[in-house]
Amino acid sequence: MRAGGATNAFRRDINGLRAWAVMAVVLYHFAVSGIGGGFVGVDVFFVISGYLMFGIISSGLERGDFSVWRFYLARARRIVPALFVLCVVMLLAGWFFLMPEEYRVLGRHVRESLTFASNVRYFKESGYFDVASQEKWLLHTWSLSVEWQFYLILPLVLMLLARFLPGRRGVMGVVGALFVVSLGLCVWRSSVSPSDAFYLIQNRAWEMLAGAMVYMAGQRAFSGLQRRALELLGFALVIGAIVLFDKHTLWPSWRAVLPVLGSALILLAARQDSAWTDNAPAQWLGTRSYSIYLWHWPLVVALAYMDKAADPLWIAMGVIVSLLLGHLSYVWVETPAQQRLGRFTARRAGAVLVLGVAAMMVLAQQVRMTGIPKRLPEAVALVDAERNNHNPRLKECLDPDKSCHYGEGATRAILIGDSHADAVVTALQAALPQAQGSVLFRGGSGCLVTFGMHNATGKRYCDKLNHDLEEEYTRYPANVPVVVVGRTSQYIGGGEPSEFRPLFNLGDDSVTVDKAFLTEFKQRYVDTMCRLAKDRPLYLVRPLPEMPGSVPTRLGRAMLLGKSVEISLPLERYQARHAFVWAMQDEVASQCGAHLLDPLPYLCAQGACQGVEAGRPLYRDADHLSEFGNRALIPMFGQIFQL
Incomplete structure (x- = not known):
């Protein structure tokens, strides 16, 4: 050679x-x-x-x-x-x-x-x-x-x-x-x-x-x-x-x-x-x-x-x-x-x-x-412990094959969605009048609730969840409200035309978030929600604020370095990210009479959504409320049972 x-x-x-x-x-x-x-x-x-x-x-x-x-x-x-x-x-x-x-x-x-x-x-x-x-x-x-x-x-x-x-x-x-x-x-x-x-x-x-x-x-x-x-x-x-x-x-x-x-x-x-x-x-x-x-x-x-x-x-x-x-x-x-x-x-x-x-x-x-x-110093260890302060039944119930009841007695509400829904299910349960009855939870991690959409990341259980929900929602009691919570903006790249490949599509994993996709997605989403709202009260929760990084990690890190840190999300950034989803939810409310639940009055003040309250993280990571943080939404969920 x-x-x-x-x-x-x-x-x-x-x-x-x-x-x-x-x-x-x-x-x-x-x-x-x-x-x-x-x-x-x-x-x-x-x-x-x-x-x-x-x-x-x-x-x-x-x-x-x-x-x-x-x-x-x-x-x-x-x-x-x-x-x-x-x-x-x-x-x-x-x-x-x-x-x-x-x-x-x-x-x-x-x-x-x-x-x-x-x-x-x-x-x-x-x-x-x-x-x-x-x-x-x-x-x-x-x-x-x-x-x-x-x-x-x-x-x-x-x-x-x-x-x-x-x-x-x-x-x-x-x-x-x-x-x-x-x-x-x-x-x-x-x-x-x-x-x-x-x-x-x-x-x-x-x-x-x-x-x-x-x-x-x-x-x-x-x-x-x-x-x-x-x-x-x-x-x-x-x-x-x-x-x-x-x-x-x-x-x-x-x-x-x-x-x-x-x-x-x-x-x-x-x-x-x-x-x-x-x-x-x-x-x-x-x-x-x-x-x-x-x-x-x-x-x-x-x-x-x-x-x-x-x-x-x-x-x-x-x-x-x-x-x-x-x-x-x-x-x-x-x-x-x-x-x-x-x-x-x-x-x-x-x-x-x-x-x-x-x-x-x-x-x-x-x-x-x-x-x-x-x-770690004790104060930092307490902050870090918040990352494990999640729904105690998360591993059991955040499973598309499971139908979990939170509480005892008759079903008073049905919550469907993804891990963001799982993060607030105990707050919905706590909002039940006189703490009587139960909440039925159906959901899967990273799963968009929109019938006919295909998961592009290999999570076939999400496809199964949508198929099962489409089959079973007609059997839900007519007088029991259905609550939908989801990280929808994440799945479609914020709803702005871009080269982002949506995490859910109609079967073509090479599609990007262009105007044609967004038009079709909106139609599918609105159609799904209107079907859910046909025979029972439907409540759509506005997207939950997402922090710029893990809250326990950033707060604990600042404490280790001897620094003070403000962990928050400006409202204008929240609004820019979720404008498309808000518009879809408004259309569902207009067309199908769905009710809208807004978490911002409970989590955001003075132009920003906070990640920490009294030195304690409200989130267990960057976007999932902890069991401490979701307590702030109990009054919001209480509106369901006052109407």
């Missing part, structure tokens, strides 16, 4: 390209203006990794001395020590500054990061660009997991090819075919499931395979002018992607071809004396790029944690401290660890790494299980 250059030779162009990649990522994450597409730095890293790893493996196979175990050990020596230290520091810092639920999440993420499965975890949790991402201290380790998974697979594939399909042409054919398949998957999944495309190895492998193909192309006999032209075009593509793209860009999709192609051209040019890469700052950053990458993201999250993410001075400090910590990690951890482990036998070095990771995973698992609430 034709090599792309001496594998062990230090490539100043590659080291300099690492500098561009890491600084693009760092400046992007710190939200520095003009670096809207800095996330493409990860794509650049992938190309470099593919180039280097393919070179190491193929050279070893050609010499006949390649050992897959030595390859894995070398990668572990390079990656694990600095990652291990980062995880230790995060767990120590979390002990003092994180609420139990946050600490539990950190423990889980430490475990997944050290097993190089964090990309799968984050895929399941949320998207890379989501607001919730800013609260995940190890989110950036997803890319390490993707690379490690590539490291696990690539040598096995090349070893099989060397045995059964030897020769450069066969390897190029297979690698090229895998490249095409992975790129095709990436483009397809980007349009169908962007998080899938972003996080999972099968959709990202083509970027590393691009580096492999550059290596196979070898060092062509380019003239000096041609090399300069290739490098200039490569940097134009990379820098163009950094400047032109932003967090709203569908990614990776076909657009990732730009920085990947650009990186490939720079590697192909292989200019060792380039002004772009062969300068002191680029070389300093390049050698420390891994450690800088590791440490910068926790600092980004820390700024968000302290509400300093938009402060230019704090941003500048964050960038500087990222470089400083990266330098210290490189000098005190990366270099010494590689040197010392390199002096061990392969068996001993492997044992040290495995035992260290295993010990850390045991500790992380303990953190994940409980969050260790006893470490």
Whole structure:
């Protein structure tokens, strides 16, 4: 096979390209203006990794001395020590500054990061660009997991090819075919499931395979002018992607071809004396790029944690401290660890790494299980306890297959809806006159009550709930009021035309929230509610206010930091988010005589909806009222029994 250059030779162009990649990522994450597409730095890293790893493996196979175990050990020596230290520091810092639920999440993420499965975890949790991402201290380790998974697979594939399909042409054919398949998957999944495309190895492998193909192309006999032209075009593509793209860009999709192609051209040019890469700052950053990458993201999250993410001075400090910590990690951890482990036998070095990771995973698992609430001051622990102050029958009754009665005796009201309905069912029960009778509850978590709508997120129980309600509502007693509570705005992206894919649709999961969808949805919703109102009183509860983050977490976090914090939602933001749903509910009231119950007079005052009362959270998270908070709505539900 034709090599792309001496594998062990230090490539100043590659080291300099690492500098561009890491600084693009760092400046992007710190939200520095003009670096809207800095996330493409990860794509650049992938190309470099593919180039280097393919070179190491193929050279070893050609010499006949390649050992897959030595390859894995070398990668572990390079990656694990600095990652291990980062995880230790995060767990120590979390002990003092994180609420139990946050600490539990950190423990889980430490475990997944050290097993190089964090990309799968984050895929399941949320998207890379989501607001919730800013609260995940190890989110950036997803890319390490993707690379490690590539490291696990690539040598096995090349070893099989060397045995059964030897020769450069066969390897190029297979690698090229895998490249095409992975790129095709990436483009397809980007349009169908962007998080899938972003996080999972099968959709990202083509970027590393691009580096492999550059290596196979070898060092062509380019003239000096041609090399300069290739490098200039490569940097134009990379820098163009950094400047032109932003967090709203569908990614990776076909657009990732730009920085990947650009990186490939720079590697192909292989200019060792380039002004772009062969300068002191680029070389300093390049050698420390891994450690800088590791440490910068926790600092980004820390700024968000302290509400300093938009402060230019704090941003500048964050960038500087990222470089400083990266330098210290490189000098005190990366270099010494590689040197010392390199002096061990392969068996001993492997044992040290495995035992260290295993010990850390045991500790992380303990953190994940409980969050260790006893470490907190008593006042903070009381605030945190509110996250568990939910309907005591939540697990039993928030089930579409169940019909639960709250109270004893005859059914006095029927409540249907989602988890927001579950969060207020005990308040409706408390509003029953003389506390006599019961409330029948029917609902499912994340379920929209609108007949004929299909859940697009795989919650088939929501479809079943709507089907069952459509079958059974005619059997409800004519004189018993039906109350509907739901987080409807969430399911349709606030009711504003956008590229948002509604969580419920008419069977086409690719549909977006456009005017046609909203018109059809409104008709379905109004029709459903009018059918429910035909033979009995119907009460529609206006959307419940949703706070900008978990109330117990934000309040407890402020207490840990010795700060005061106001957790509230301005009325204008509430009205903007729920205007479409209010209009639909008004139409149901006008057409079908439904009654409207407004929670705002009970939860909002002086232009804002409050998340805390007398130092106690009204919500158990960001949008579900606690059993303490829902007491405020008892007078609202009391109106049902006064009419």
